[in-house]
Amino acid sequence: MASKRTLLVLPALGVTVIAVAAGTGMLGGADDTADVALAGPPATATVQKRTLTRTEKVGGDLGFGDTTDVPAPLTGGGMVTWLPGDGDVLERGDTVYRLDQRRVPLLYGTIPLYRTLSAGSEGADVRQLERNLRALGYTGFTVDADYTSSTAAAVRDWQDDLGRTETGRVGLGDAVVSSGARRVAEVTTQTGAAASGVLLRWTGTTRVVTVDLDTDYADLVRDGVTATVELPDGATVPATVTDIGTPTSREKGGATLPVELAVAEQQRLGRYQVATVQVVLAAETREDVLAVPVTALVARPGGGYAVTTGGDYLPVTTGLFSGGYVEISGDGVTEGLPVGVPE
Incomplete structure (x- = not known):
């Protein structure tokens, strides 16, 4: 099966064809190419060491990035009374939506609220809650895996600021947990609707x-x-x-x-x-190879390429083409060698 890859730089671009000269007898024949004297080129370049990279361009x-669904709480019930707008960026503590005018904020983490947390609870989800409370400015407790009376006091302060009943407990549906700030991609319901299914979809806040x-x-x-x-x-x-x-x-x-x-x-x-x-x-990279501008190449009548130097044709073997340059090698090809190029 033929490869689908194509070079971005075509070898034929800028190459001087000398077959016409051969056909008129000026060169004498393909085997004499390297010995033919030429008029001085209009300009010169030098053979230089370069790093060449062949590339592929794709759409x-x-x-x-990918969107993630934000579903209604598993507890069910309630009416959607407020929603953010498309494109809004929500950070820790911001309201994700309101149900019956009760604010449901965003917390950072990886563990969703899957149980009710209260004094005596232990676990990684407790530590996650306490880290969020501390980041939101609440103090008086130790950030650890233990939900103490001090944690409950901080939760009551948080609930008071949210305008909610101060129970000192955090249950299912009291917050939405995400790994970081989120950008609202699409609101999928409307205010006045029952809280069910997917309420909105969001993404990360960094463009990718x-x-x-x-x-x-x-x-x-x-x-x-x-x-x-x-x-x-x-x-x-x-x-x-x-x-x-x-x-x-x-x-x-x-x-x-x-x-x-x-x-x-x-x-x-x-x-x-x-x-x-x-x-x-980058499809292929060749480091520290000898290269010349593509326009320095001359097409030989018997096939292959040459460069002009010192009034003579010097046969060369071509390698990678990239960015207007071509890798060359062969007898007499050395760094610093002057070669003819069009003006």
């Missing part, structure tokens, strides 16, 4: 780039690999592969590999929130 999407990568290019990505993101206005920003998912089949055949890239310099993304972008991946 991607700039956004805030996602790519459904053709599996033919799977070898180009791994955790930590850097890439370049091209924005719609032509600006570029570096990105790093942070997550590689499991290949999924497409309806029209083939498979894609979900890839996520992080952008450390968020300010360079400008005002773009959601956009279609291009992602440039």
